[in-house]
Amino acid sequence: MSNAPAEAVKAEETPEEVIDLTEANNIIDKYLTLPGNLMPVLQGIQEWYGYVPRPTIDLVAERLNVYPSQIYGVLTFYAQFHLKPRGRYIIRVCVGTACHVQGAERIVDTFFGRLGIGHAETTTDLRYTFEKVACLGACGMAPLAMVNDDTFGKMTVQKVDEIVERYNQAPMKPEQK
Amino acid sequence: MVNLTIDEKQVSVGKDATIYDAAKAAGVKIPILCHDKKLHPFGGCRMCLVEVEQMKGRLIPACTTPVTEGMIVRTVTDEIVKARKLVLELLLLKHPIDCPVCDAAGDCDLQNLTYEYKVNTNRFVDEKFNHAIDYDNPLIERDMNRCIHCGKCARICDEIVSYGAYTFINRGIEAKMGTEFDGPLNCEFCGSCVSVCPVGALNSRPFKFKARWWALNKVKSVCSYCGTGCQLTLGVKDNKVLTTVYDENQGFHNGQLCTRGRFGYQFVNSDRRLTTPLVRKNGQLVEATWEEALKLVTDKLAAAKSAPASAAALTTARLTNEELFVFGKLFKETVGTDNVDHSAGYAHEALTKGAKASFGITASPSEIADIQKAEQLLVVKSDAYETHPVIGFEINLGVKRKGVKLQIVSDKKGKLGKLPGAKTAVHAPGAEVALFNALCASVIEQGLAVDAPGLAELKGSLSAADAQATGLSAEEIAAIAKEFATAEKALIILPIGQGYPGHDANLAQAAANLAILTGKIGKEGAGLLIMGEKNNSQGAADLGIYPQKGGLTAQQIIDGAASGSIKTLYIAGENPVVSYPNRAKVEKALDAVDFLVVADLFLTETAAKADVVLPVVSFAEKSGTFTSLGRRVQNVRQAIKPLGLAKSDFEVLSTLNSALGGARYAKQGDVFAEIASSVAGYAGLTQAKLTDQGVVVPVTVSAKLTAVAAKTPAAQAGKFALVTGSALYHNGTMSRFGEGPMYVCPDGYAELSTDDAAALKVAEGDTVKLTSATGSVSLKAKVGKRVPKGVVFAPYHFGEASINSITDGAAVTFVTVGK
Numbered sequence: 001m002s003n004a005p006a007e008a009v010k011a012e013e014t015p016e017e018v019i020d021l022t023e024a025n026n027i028i029d030k031y032l033t034l035p036g037n038l039m040p041v042l043q044g045i046q047e048w049y050g051y052v053p054r055p056t057i058d059l060v061a062e063r064l065n066v067y068p069s070q071i072y073g074v075l076t077f078y079a080q081f082h083l084k085p086r087g088r089y090i091i092r093v094c095v096g097t098a099c100h101v102q103g104a105e106r107i108v109d110t111f112f113g114r115l116g117i118g119h120a121e122t123t124t125d126l127r128y129t130f131e132k133v134a135c136l137g138a139c140g141m142a143p144l145a146m147v148n149d150d151t152f153g154k155m156t157v158q159k160v161d162e163i164v165e166r167y168n169q170a171p172m173k174p175e176q177k
Numbered sequence: 178m179v180n181l182t183i184d185e186k187q188v189s190v191g192k193d194a195t196i197y198d199a200a201k202a203a204g205v206k207i208p209i210l211c212h213d214k215k216l217h218p219f220g221g222c223r224m225c226l227v228e229v230e231q232m233k234g235r236l237i238p239a240c241t242t243p244v245t246e247g248m249i250v251r252t253v254t255d256e257i258v259k260a261r262k263l264v265l266e267l268l269l270l271k272h273p274i275d276c277p278v279c280d281a282a283g284d285c286d287l288q289n290l291t292y293e294y295k296v297n298t299n300r301f302v303d304e305k306f307n308h309a310i311d312y313d314n315p316l317i318e319r320d321m322n323r324c325i326h327c328g329k330c331a332r333i334c335d336e337i338v339s340y341g342a343y344t345f346i347n348r349g350i351e352a353k354m355g356t357e358f359d360g361p362l363n364c365e366f367c368g369s370c371v372s373v374c375p376v377g378a379l380n381s382r383p384f385k386f387k388a389r390w391w392a393l394n395k396v397k398s399v400c401s402y403c404g405t406g407c408q409l410t411l412g413v414k415d416n417k418v419l420t421t422v423y424d425e426n427q428g429f430h431n432g433q434l435c436t437r438g439r440f441g442y443q444f445v446n447s448d449r450r451l452t453t454p455l456v457r458k459n460g461q462l463v464e465a466t467w468e469e470a471l472k473l474v475t476d477k478l479a480a481a482k483s484a485p486a487s488a489a490a491l492t493t494a495r496l497t498n499e500e501l502f503v504f505g506k507l508f509k510e511t512v513g514t515d516n517v518d519h520s521a522g523y524a525h526e527a528l529t530k531g532a533k534a535s536f537g538i539t540a541s542p543s544e545i546a547d548i549q550k551a552e553q554l555l556v557v558k559s560d561a562y563e564t565h566p567v568i569g570f571e572i573n574l575g576v577k578r579k580g581v582k583l584q585i586v587s588d589k590k591g592k593l594g595k596l597p598g599a600k601t602a603v604h605a606p607g608a609e610v611a612l613f614n615a616l617c618a619s620v621i622e623q624g625l626a627v628d629a630p631g632l633a634e635l636k637g638s639l640s641a642a643d644a645q646a647t648g649l650s651a652e653e654i655a656a657i658a659k660e661f662a663t664a665e666k667a668l669i670i671l672p673i674g675q676g677y678p679g680h681d682a683n684l685a686q687a688a689a690n691l692a693i694l695t696g697k698i699g700k701e702g703a704g705l706l707i708m709g710e711k712n713n714s715q716g717a718a719d720l721g722i723y724p725q726k727g728g729l730t731a732q733q734i735i736d737g738a739a740s741g742s743i744k745t746l747y748i749a750g751e752n753p754v755v756s757y758p759n760r761a762k763v764e765k766a767l768d769a770v771d772f773l774v775v776a777d778l779f780l781t782e783t784a785a786k787a788d789v790v791l792p793v794v795s796f797a798e799k800s801g802t803f804t805s806l807g808r809r810v811q812n813v814r815q816a817i818k819p820l821g822l823a824k825s826d827f828e829v830l831s832t833l834n835s836a837l838g839g840a841r842y843a844k845q846g847d848v849f850a851e852i853a854s855s856v857a858g859y860a861g862l863t864q865a866k867l868t869d870q871g872v873v874v875p876v877t878v879s880a881k882l883t884a885v886a887a888k889t890p891a892a893q894a895g896k897f898a899l900v901t902g903s904a905l906y907h908n909g910t911m912s913r914f915g916e917g918p919m920y921v922c923p924d925g926y927a928e929l930s931t932d933d934a935a936a937l938k939v940a941e942g943d944t945v946k947l948t949s950a951t952g953s954v955s956l957k958a959k960v961g962k963r964v965p966k967g968v969v970f971a972p973y974h975f976g977e978a979s980i981n982s983i984t985d986g987a988a989v990t991f992v993t994v995g996k
Contacts, residue, residue, distance in 0.1 A: 054358070057357075065595055065597075067335070067340075067341025067342075067344070067357075068341075068357040069331075069341050069342055069343060069344040069355075069356055069357040070335075070341060070344050071357075072344060072346060072355075072356075072357045072358055072359075073344030073345050073346050073355075076346045076347045076348070077345075077346075077347070077348050079348075
């Protein structure tokens with residue numbers, strides 16, 4: 001189900017996190033006076049941390065004077081937000097009709113084998129999260145894979161190795177904007 | 178006005194009205210599930226669909242559609258009924274039909290509408306939800322399987338309570354009403370969400386499986402906790418108060434209650450109630466008959482008549498006006514002593530001395546209705562929310578709905594400060610009087626003062642030292658003064674009570690000065706509202722239950738008892754051992770007194786020291802009147818028969834009075850007539866005239882500026898400033914006998930700032946030892962951002978490790994904090 005809501009983290013399951021809130025504070029500073037600033041702030045936090053860690057929710061609640069419950073409501077409404085740590089690199093492979101007939105399942109299986117994780121799972125080193133998606137909207141390039149914002153068309157099993165090799169070398173910290 | 182036709186009925190309504198409002202005005206009932214008159218329209222449930230001639234082709238939700246001129250509305254057509262049935266079918270698809278075990282049955286909007294619309298079959302089939310039921314708190318059960326997603330709980334928690342515990346979480350079919358991180362509910366537990374829930378998704382746990390809704394006898398009365406005077410409906414069965422029933426049409430607050438009001442009623446039928454008189458024999462309190470107990474009391478009081486200065490009486494401001502009247506007659510006239518006082522003496526002086534000096538009356542010039550009519554509120558202490566939570570709701574509504582500007586001056590931060598645009602000026606502990614003096618000085622300096630009697634005297638008394646003592650900058654003070662003075666309508670809100678020894682006559686006068694100096698007296702939505710702590714604090718002031726002819730005040734009575742000059746002491750409902758400053762001193766005094774009578778519901782710490790204990794009844798077992806803050810006189814109605822052998826204070830005091838040669842008051846109604854003829858402002862009142870709404874007693878104010886010297890305590894190096902007060906869930910010492918408040922807040926605590934806690938290496942829940950010149954006490958630490966550095970806050974209600982073991986009646990007590 002592609003429209004499944006973002007996973008809900010039960011309070012007792014939340015891991016003990018030590019989160020450096022400096023960048024979250026910077027993001028809030030940037031949008032502090034903007035009306036309707038909750039969404040851009042949460043998006044900024046998600047972009048920086050890869051997900052929305054609980055301590056940042058408390059911080060945003062306090063600094064923007066929004067109820068933590070409401071923030072949680074927003075976070076669970078939009079599929080774009082994640083409450084659990086995600087990989088630095090999100091690999092998405094299209095399994096829509098066009099990609100399917102072009103052999104997307106073999107691409108998926110190869111990724112599974114190379115990364116050691118399944119659908120919607122994250123590697124323990126937090127480098128990769130893998131997702132099968134319904135359609136990425138570029139059927140002409142089928143079969144298609146994406147890593148974060150980079151697109152890889154006409155995928156082959158060999159290209160999977162190249163991609164994994166390339167992103168194994170990529171930095172784990174996002175670039176400071 | 179807009180004219181429209183609803184079901185062939187002509188109706189005229191204001192232009193802001195919705196079709197639903199217009200139908201209500203026309204007497205046409207439109208079914209609703211998600212709409213509530215107290216909340217913004219939501220339009221979620223689609224039960225209120227109607228047909229509008231001019232908008233043919235689709236059905237229109239009545240609750241969100243504004244009226245227009247000439248609208249022709251039909252509320253019952255075949256199409257509408259079909260649509261409403263569909264709505265019900267879809268709701269019943271997921272709603273479990275567990276009505277036989279649901280506490281809402283009988284009071285359930287979904288059940289009633291299903292019955293009304295005869296939905297006896299369902300064309301759809303689906304699985305029910307399987308959400309876990311939240312049993313994690315003792316007061317509110319959340320069974321989200323029954324939820325119909327009307328959103329009322331989230332909206333009332335946001336719009337009125339301003340806590341925001343609830344939100345819709347997830348999306349689509351998985352959406353449900355939840356809390357932050359879908360965790361257990363952890364909020365103020367005011368139960369507003371329970372009151373508005375149209376089904377049984379939110380239940381009161383103390384009432385669970387206690388009685389069917391229709392089997393309850395519903396009795397309208399007035400809450401007996403704080404001075405707000407909220408009306409409530411008691412749900413009674415088998416001579417037991419089992420719950421409070423929500424009635425959205427009750428009182429200025431539209432049925433809104435706080436934790437204490439909604440969940441704190443259990444003290445009425447508590448197992449710990451005294452049901453028989455007790456008399457001390459060989460050092461032990463043993464059961465006795467009323468005759469024996471009253472004879473002892475009568476003999477001692479009769480003996481005291483020849484030496485009235487050796488007798489004294491203390492009462493709580495929880496008694497009815499009628500009881501207080503007889504109390505006054507008994508001690509002031511029949512026994513002949515003026516040593517009569519209440520509320521620790523200092524906790525009523527803001528009214529009896531302060532307001533008296535500034536306004537010539539022992540009441541506030543303003544009333545509760547002024548809060549939402551004001552443009553600017555100046556709230557002294559964020560505690561206004563803790564002491565009077567329903568007044569807090571009024572402030573929330575004023576700020577959020579009416580655009581009232583809010584300035585808080587306090588020694589700590591609080592919930593009110595989070596309201597939109599609210600400003601909190603955190604001043605030095607105990608600097609309240611200095612702050613008001615500084616504000617007055619600033620008003621004069623900025624040329625914003627109006628002429629008023631006493632202006633020269635006030636000017637002469639103000640000094641620059643006051644502004645310095647507050648710890649606020651000159652700019653901050655000038656800004657607050659300017660904002661208050663330039664607002665057309667500005668109101669000062671000042672809570673008082675036994676936990677606030679600094680909120681005395683001086684502070685009331687200093688606050689009154691600012692209101693008078695800026696011309697805010699005698700106007701609607703402006704002035705000064707002094708909020709008494711107990712349900713009848715205002716009544717006790719009106720009836721003069723304090724020394725007026727040179728008699729001893731409550732504190733002097735305690736001193737007198739200790740020194741031996743007070744030999745006979747009658748205490749009605751007051752619990753000085755816990756609520757008066759300096760516990761050791763009070764205990765010694767009560768031990769020393771020759772003959773101590775305590776009339777109370779419970780064997781309190783004070784009653785345990787008595788020679789005779791008289792069991793009296795709660796507000797639910799008697800009739801009479803209470804006068805709430807803002808001077809509203811309201812009817813209290815008897816809901817159950819007295820428990821055991823307990824008698825009302827009225828009966829006890831009246832019996833004593835006649836036994837001692839005074840008048841016998843047989844009916845409290847007669848006494849109310851006497852009050853009406855003797856108490857200023859009550860003239861012409863009868864209990865029938867009070868009806869359900871009560872009557873606000875008029876006052877004639879003659880405002881006068883008075884010079885008040887500020888005595889701000891200087892900070893002491895290495896010591897913390899301890900300020901006491903009220904916890905949100907408690908009021909006085911009686912709420913300790915209500916299960917609801919005790920579930921949420923069972924023990925006293927010491928609240929420290931995060932910085933101080935870190936420096937002391939103290940974590941939340943650790944035991945800390947507070948030591949003052951008076952004594953020391955160990956309390957659980959609470960750590961947060963509410964109190965500033967160097968300040969410790971502790972509530973005063975608790976008997977175990979009571980904070981009065983280390984306080985001595987000063988506004989601020991300097992303590993050392995150790996582990």
